[in-house]
Amino acid sequence: MTAPTETPTAVSAVAESRRWLEQLGGSGASRDAAVAELHALLLKAARFEVDRRRASLSHLRGGDHDDLAQQSADDALVAVLAKLDQFRGESRFTTWAYKFALLEASVKVRRRAWQGREIPLEEEAWSTLAAASAWAGRGAEDAELFTVLREEIENGLSPRQREVLVAVALNDVPIDVLAERLGSTRGALYKSLHDARRKLRAALRERGIELGLQGEEEQ
Amino acid sequence: MSDSEIRRGSHRALARVLGFDEPELSCEECFTQLDRYVELSLTSNRADREVPGMRAHLDGCPACAEDFHSLRDLVAVDQEGES
Numbered sequence: 001m002t003a004p005t006e007t008p009t010a011v012s013a014v015a016e017s018r019r020w021l022e023q024l025g026g027s028g029a030s031r032d033a034a035v036a037e038l039h040a041l042l043l044k045a046a047r048f049e050v051d052r053r054r055a056s057l058s059h060l061r062g063g064d065h066d067d068l069a070q071q072s073a074d075d076a077l078v079a080v081l082a083k084l085d086q087f088r089g090e091s092r093f094t095t096w097a098y099k100f101a102l103l104e105a106s107v108k109v110r111r112r113a114w115q116g117r118e119i120p121l122e123e124e125a126w127s128t129l130a131a132a133s134a135w136a137g138r139g140a141e142d143a144e145l146f147t148v149l150r151e152e153i154e155n156g157l158s159p160r161q162r163e164v165l166v167a168v169a170l171n172d173v174p175i176d177v178l179a180e181r182l183g184s185t186r187g188a189l190y191k192s193l194h195d196a197r198r199k200l201r202a203a204l205r206e207r208g209i210e211l212g213l214q215g216e217e218e219q
Numbered sequence: 220m221s222d223s224e225i226r227r228g229s230h231r232a233l234a235r236v237l238g239f240d241e242p243e244l245s246c247e248e249c250f251t252q253l254d255r256y257v258e259l260s261l262t263s264n265r266a267d268r269e270v271p272g273m274r275a276h277l278d279g280c281p282a283c284a285e286d287f288h289s290l291r292d293l294v295a296v297d298q299e300g301e302s
Contacts (some may be wrong), residue, residue: 010224029235045293048289048293048296051290053293057255075237090254090255091254091255092254092258094297095254095257095258095290095294096254098254098290098293098294099250099253099254099286099290102286102290102293103250103286106282106285106286106289110282119241128232129232131232132228132229132232132233132236133233134226134229141239146258149236164302165236165284168281169235169236170236171237174281175280175281175282175286176282186246186282187246187247188284190245190246190280191245193279194238194240194243194279197236197237197238197279198238200236200237201237201238201240204237210236211233
Protein backbone atom coordinates (compact mmCIF):
# COMPACT_ATOMS: atom_id res chain seq x y z
CA MET A 1 0.00 0.00 0.00
CA THR A 2 1.46 3.37 -1.00
CA ALA A 3 0.78 6.93 0.03
CA PRO A 4 -0.22 9.07 -2.98
CA THR A 5 1.49 12.09 -1.43
CA GLU A 6 3.52 12.66 1.71
CA THR A 7 1.30 15.29 3.34
CA PRO A 8 0.40 14.71 7.04
CA THR A 9 -3.20 14.01 6.01
CA ALA A 10 -2.11 11.40 3.46
CA VAL A 11 0.22 9.75 5.96
CA SER A 12 -2.54 9.47 8.56
CA ALA A 13 -4.95 8.15 5.92
CA VAL A 14 -2.45 5.42 5.03
CA ALA A 15 -2.00 4.52 8.71
CA GLU A 16 -5.77 4.36 9.13
CA SER A 17 -6.14 2.13 6.07
CA ARG A 18 -3.41 -0.18 7.43
CA ARG A 19 -5.27 -0.43 10.71
CA TRP A 20 -8.45 -1.51 8.89
CA LEU A 21 -6.61 -4.16 6.87
CA GLU A 22 -4.74 -5.55 9.88
CA GLN A 23 -7.81 -5.79 12.07
CA LEU A 24 -10.14 -7.16 9.37
CA GLY A 25 -7.48 -9.68 8.32
CA GLY A 26 -6.87 -10.77 11.91
CA SER A 27 -8.95 -12.85 14.27
CA GLY A 28 -10.73 -12.80 17.61
CA ALA A 29 -12.30 -9.84 19.36
CA SER A 30 -10.24 -7.27 17.46
CA ARG A 31 -11.57 -8.57 14.12
CA ASP A 32 -15.14 -8.78 15.43
CA ALA A 33 -14.94 -5.16 16.54
CA ALA A 34 -13.52 -4.08 13.17
CA VAL A 35 -16.28 -5.94 11.28
CA ALA A 36 -18.92 -4.24 13.43
CA GLU A 37 -17.26 -0.87 12.81
CA LEU A 38 -17.15 -1.56 9.07
CA HIS A 39 -20.82 -2.55 9.03
CA ALA A 40 -21.73 0.72 10.76
CA LEU A 41 -19.73 2.63 8.14
CA LEU A 42 -21.44 0.79 5.27
CA LEU A 43 -24.86 1.36 6.84
CA LYS A 44 -24.14 5.08 7.01
CA ALA A 45 -23.31 5.08 3.28
CA ALA A 46 -26.36 2.99 2.39
CA ARG A 47 -28.69 5.28 4.36
CA PHE A 48 -27.08 8.30 2.65
CA GLU A 49 -27.90 6.76 -0.76
CA VAL A 50 -31.45 5.67 0.13
CA ASP A 51 -32.17 9.16 1.50
CA ARG A 52 -30.93 10.76 -1.74
CA ARG A 53 -33.34 8.62 -3.71
CA ARG A 54 -36.29 8.83 -1.34
CA ALA A 55 -38.40 10.64 -3.97
CA SER A 56 -38.30 7.59 -6.27
CA LEU A 57 -39.51 5.40 -3.37
CA SER A 58 -42.51 7.44 -2.28
CA HIS A 59 -44.73 4.34 -2.37
CA LEU A 60 -42.70 2.63 0.40
CA ARG A 61 -43.56 2.79 4.10
CA GLY A 62 -41.12 4.47 6.48
CA GLY A 63 -39.48 1.30 7.79
CA ASP A 64 -38.96 -0.08 4.29
CA HIS A 65 -36.34 2.56 3.55
CA ASP A 66 -34.22 1.45 6.47
CA ASP A 67 -34.73 -2.23 5.58
CA LEU A 68 -33.34 -1.42 2.14
CA ALA A 69 -30.34 0.34 3.70
CA GLN A 70 -29.74 -2.58 6.10
CA GLN A 71 -29.86 -5.15 3.26
CA SER A 72 -27.47 -2.98 1.23
CA ALA A 73 -25.02 -2.70 4.14
CA ASP A 74 -25.20 -6.47 4.77
CA ASP A 75 -24.49 -7.29 1.10
CA ALA A 76 -21.75 -4.66 0.90
CA LEU A 77 -20.08 -6.10 4.01
CA VAL A 78 -19.88 -9.52 2.36
CA ALA A 79 -18.43 -7.93 -0.82
CA VAL A 80 -15.86 -5.83 1.04
CA LEU A 81 -14.62 -8.71 3.20
CA ALA A 82 -14.32 -10.94 0.12
CA LYS A 83 -12.32 -8.29 -1.76
CA LEU A 84 -9.97 -6.99 0.92
CA ASP A 85 -6.97 -8.21 -1.11
CA GLN A 86 -8.08 -5.96 -3.99
CA PHE A 87 -7.69 -2.76 -1.94
CA ARG A 88 -4.67 -1.06 -3.49
CA GLY A 89 -4.34 1.88 -1.15
CA GLU A 90 -5.03 4.42 -3.89
CA SER A 91 -7.71 6.04 -1.75
CA ARG A 92 -8.68 5.92 1.90
CA PHE A 93 -10.00 2.54 2.94
CA THR A 94 -13.28 4.16 3.94
CA THR A 95 -13.77 5.72 0.48
CA TRP A 96 -13.05 2.34 -1.12
CA ALA A 97 -15.53 0.58 1.19
CA TYR A 98 -18.22 3.24 0.77
CA LYS A 99 -18.50 2.58 -2.95
CA PHE A 100 -19.67 -1.00 -2.33
CA ALA A 101 -22.50 0.18 -0.06
CA LEU A 102 -23.51 2.97 -2.43
CA LEU A 103 -23.61 0.55 -5.37
CA GLU A 104 -25.68 -2.00 -3.45
CA ALA A 105 -28.11 0.70 -2.31
CA SER A 106 -28.44 2.47 -5.65
CA VAL A 107 -29.12 -0.77 -7.52
CA LYS A 108 -31.67 -1.92 -4.92
CA VAL A 109 -33.46 1.44 -4.97
CA ARG A 110 -33.64 1.55 -8.77
CA ARG A 111 -35.01 -1.98 -8.90
CA ARG A 112 -37.52 -1.34 -6.12
CA ALA A 113 -38.71 1.86 -7.82
CA TRP A 114 -39.37 -0.14 -11.02
CA GLN A 115 -40.92 -3.17 -9.32
CA GLY A 116 -44.15 -4.08 -11.11
CA ARG A 117 -43.57 -1.55 -13.91
CA GLU A 118 -43.38 -2.65 -17.54
CA ILE A 119 -40.39 -1.63 -19.66
CA PRO A 120 -41.79 0.96 -22.14
CA LEU A 121 -42.36 -0.21 -25.70
CA GLU A 122 -40.09 0.69 -28.58
CA GLU A 123 -42.81 2.81 -30.22
CA GLU A 124 -42.83 5.18 -27.27
CA ALA A 125 -39.19 6.02 -27.95
CA TRP A 126 -39.71 7.47 -31.40
CA SER A 127 -41.47 10.59 -30.11
CA THR A 128 -38.47 11.25 -27.82
CA LEU A 129 -36.10 10.84 -30.72
CA ALA A 130 -38.25 13.01 -33.01
CA ALA A 131 -38.35 15.80 -30.42
CA ALA A 132 -34.58 15.66 -29.89
CA SER A 133 -33.88 15.62 -33.63
CA ALA A 134 -36.28 18.48 -34.34
CA TRP A 135 -34.22 20.82 -32.16
CA ALA A 136 -30.74 19.65 -33.08
CA GLY A 137 -29.97 23.06 -34.58
CA ARG A 138 -29.43 21.92 -38.14
CA GLY A 139 -32.36 23.84 -39.56
CA ALA A 140 -34.20 22.12 -42.36
CA GLU A 141 -31.95 19.05 -42.05
CA ASP A 142 -33.31 18.14 -38.58
CA ALA A 143 -36.09 16.00 -40.08
CA GLU A 144 -33.45 14.09 -42.05
CA LEU A 145 -31.56 13.40 -38.81
CA PHE A 146 -34.62 11.75 -37.25
CA THR A 147 -35.26 9.66 -40.37
CA VAL A 148 -31.64 8.47 -40.55
CA LEU A 149 -31.40 7.67 -36.84
CA ARG A 150 -34.68 5.76 -36.75
CA GLU A 151 -33.71 3.80 -39.86
CA GLU A 152 -30.31 2.89 -38.40
CA ILE A 153 -31.77 1.94 -35.01
CA GLU A 154 -34.37 -0.30 -36.68
CA ASN A 155 -32.13 -1.88 -39.31
CA GLY A 156 -28.46 -1.28 -38.47
CA LEU A 157 -28.30 -2.55 -34.87
CA SER A 158 -28.44 -6.09 -33.51
CA PRO A 159 -31.65 -6.93 -31.59
CA ARG A 160 -29.80 -6.70 -28.24
CA GLN A 161 -28.15 -3.38 -29.16
CA ARG A 162 -31.53 -1.95 -30.23
CA GLU A 163 -33.24 -3.21 -27.08
CA VAL A 164 -30.65 -1.64 -24.77
CA LEU A 165 -30.37 1.64 -26.69
CA VAL A 166 -34.13 2.17 -26.88
CA ALA A 167 -34.72 1.29 -23.22
CA VAL A 168 -31.77 3.12 -21.63
CA ALA A 169 -31.08 6.05 -23.99
CA LEU A 170 -34.61 6.82 -25.17
CA ASN A 171 -37.04 5.48 -22.57
CA ASP A 172 -34.93 6.28 -19.46
CA VAL A 173 -35.04 2.75 -18.07
CA PRO A 174 -32.22 2.43 -15.48
CA ILE A 175 -29.57 0.08 -16.83
CA ASP A 176 -29.60 -1.99 -13.60
CA VAL A 177 -33.35 -2.56 -13.96
CA LEU A 178 -32.94 -3.68 -17.56
CA ALA A 179 -30.03 -5.94 -16.55
CA GLU A 180 -32.22 -7.65 -13.94
CA ARG A 181 -35.07 -8.20 -16.43
CA LEU A 182 -32.71 -9.57 -19.09
CA GLY A 183 -30.64 -11.68 -16.69
CA SER A 184 -27.53 -9.65 -17.55
CA THR A 185 -25.18 -7.16 -15.88
CA ARG A 186 -24.72 -3.40 -16.02
CA GLY A 187 -21.31 -3.86 -17.64
CA ALA A 188 -22.53 -6.24 -20.36
CA LEU A 189 -25.48 -4.03 -21.27
CA TYR A 190 -23.34 -0.90 -21.29
CA LYS A 191 -21.02 -2.63 -23.77
CA SER A 192 -24.05 -3.21 -26.05
CA LEU A 193 -25.06 0.44 -25.64
CA HIS A 194 -21.51 1.61 -26.37
CA ASP A 195 -21.34 -0.52 -29.55
CA ALA A 196 -24.77 0.69 -30.67
CA ARG A 197 -23.76 4.32 -30.22
CA ARG A 198 -20.55 3.77 -32.20
CA LYS A 199 -22.52 2.22 -35.07
CA LEU A 200 -24.98 5.12 -35.14
CA ARG A 201 -22.19 7.74 -35.12
CA ALA A 202 -20.47 5.93 -37.98
CA ALA A 203 -23.73 5.79 -39.95
CA LEU A 204 -24.27 9.52 -39.49
CA ARG A 205 -20.67 10.25 -40.55
CA GLU A 206 -21.15 8.17 -43.69
CA ARG A 207 -24.08 10.39 -44.61
CA GLY A 208 -22.12 13.57 -43.89
CA ILE A 209 -24.05 14.44 -40.74
CA GLU A 210 -21.83 16.05 -38.05
CA LEU A 211 -23.46 17.11 -34.76
CA GLY A 212 -20.40 18.10 -32.69
CA LEU A 213 -21.93 16.84 -29.42
CA GLN A 214 -19.84 17.34 -26.28
CA GLY A 215 -20.05 15.96 -22.77
CA GLU A 216 -21.28 18.31 -20.08
CA GLU A 217 -20.56 16.49 -16.79
CA GLU A 218 -19.05 18.83 -14.26
CA GLN A 219 -16.15 17.55 -12.22
CA MET B 220 -39.20 26.98 -21.61
CA SER B 221 -36.87 29.13 -23.75
CA ASP B 222 -35.52 28.07 -27.15
CA SER B 223 -32.01 27.70 -25.73
CA GLU B 224 -33.27 25.41 -22.94
CA ILE B 225 -35.12 23.29 -25.48
CA ARG B 226 -31.98 23.17 -27.64
CA ARG B 227 -29.86 22.07 -24.65
CA GLY B 228 -32.41 19.38 -23.80
CA SER B 229 -32.34 18.22 -27.39
CA HIS B 230 -28.53 17.98 -27.43
CA ARG B 231 -28.60 16.09 -24.13
CA ALA B 232 -31.13 13.62 -25.55
CA LEU B 233 -29.10 13.13 -28.73
CA ALA B 234 -25.94 12.65 -26.65
CA ARG B 235 -27.69 9.88 -24.72
CA VAL B 236 -28.42 8.16 -28.03
CA LEU B 237 -25.11 8.80 -29.79
CA GLY B 238 -22.52 9.06 -27.01
CA PHE B 239 -19.16 10.65 -27.72
CA ASP B 240 -16.17 9.85 -29.91
CA GLU B 241 -13.72 9.41 -27.03
CA PRO B 242 -12.00 6.40 -25.46
CA GLU B 243 -13.77 5.46 -22.25
CA LEU B 244 -13.57 3.01 -19.37
CA SER B 245 -15.97 0.09 -19.01
CA CYS B 246 -18.41 -0.01 -16.06
CA GLU B 247 -16.13 -2.53 -14.28
CA GLU B 248 -13.04 -0.34 -14.78
CA CYS B 249 -15.04 2.68 -13.63
CA PHE B 250 -16.00 0.93 -10.38
CA THR B 251 -12.40 -0.13 -9.76
CA GLN B 252 -11.11 3.46 -10.18
CA LEU B 253 -14.07 5.30 -8.66
CA ASP B 254 -12.69 5.81 -5.13
CA ARG B 255 -9.35 7.12 -6.42
CA TYR B 256 -11.06 9.38 -8.98
CA VAL B 257 -13.43 10.82 -6.36
CA GLU B 258 -10.59 11.68 -3.97
CA LEU B 259 -8.55 13.24 -6.78
CA SER B 260 -11.54 15.28 -7.94
CA LEU B 261 -12.09 16.59 -4.39
CA THR B 262 -8.47 17.46 -3.65
CA SER B 263 -6.90 18.42 -6.98
CA ASN B 264 -7.55 19.18 -10.62
CA ARG B 265 -5.65 16.08 -11.76
CA ALA B 266 -8.53 13.57 -11.71
CA ASP B 267 -9.14 13.48 -15.47
CA ARG B 268 -5.42 13.40 -16.25
CA GLU B 269 -4.73 10.61 -13.75
CA VAL B 270 -7.74 8.49 -14.70
CA PRO B 271 -8.15 8.83 -18.49
CA GLY B 272 -11.43 7.59 -19.89
CA MET B 273 -13.36 8.11 -16.65
CA ARG B 274 -14.94 11.43 -17.63
CA ALA B 275 -16.10 10.04 -20.98
CA HIS B 276 -17.62 7.04 -19.24
CA LEU B 277 -19.47 9.17 -16.69
CA ASP B 278 -20.84 11.28 -19.55
CA GLY B 279 -22.15 8.13 -21.25
CA CYS B 280 -23.33 5.96 -18.35
CA PRO B 281 -26.05 7.53 -16.16
CA ALA B 282 -25.86 4.78 -13.50
CA CYS B 283 -22.09 5.11 -12.98
CA ALA B 284 -22.45 8.92 -13.02
CA GLU B 285 -25.00 8.70 -10.19
CA ASP B 286 -22.65 6.44 -8.22
CA PHE B 287 -19.83 8.96 -8.75
CA HIS B 288 -21.97 11.86 -7.50
CA SER B 289 -23.09 9.90 -4.44
CA LEU B 290 -19.56 8.85 -3.46
CA ARG B 291 -18.17 12.34 -4.06
CA ASP B 292 -20.88 13.94 -1.91
CA LEU B 293 -20.55 11.38 0.89
CA VAL B 294 -16.76 11.77 1.06
CA ALA B 295 -17.16 15.57 0.96
CA VAL B 296 -19.49 15.38 3.99
CA ASP B 297 -16.84 13.32 5.84
CA GLN B 298 -14.13 15.82 4.92
CA GLU B 299 -16.24 18.72 6.16
CA GLY B 300 -16.68 16.87 9.46
CA GLU B 301 -12.90 16.47 9.79
CA SER B 302 -12.04 20.13 9.15
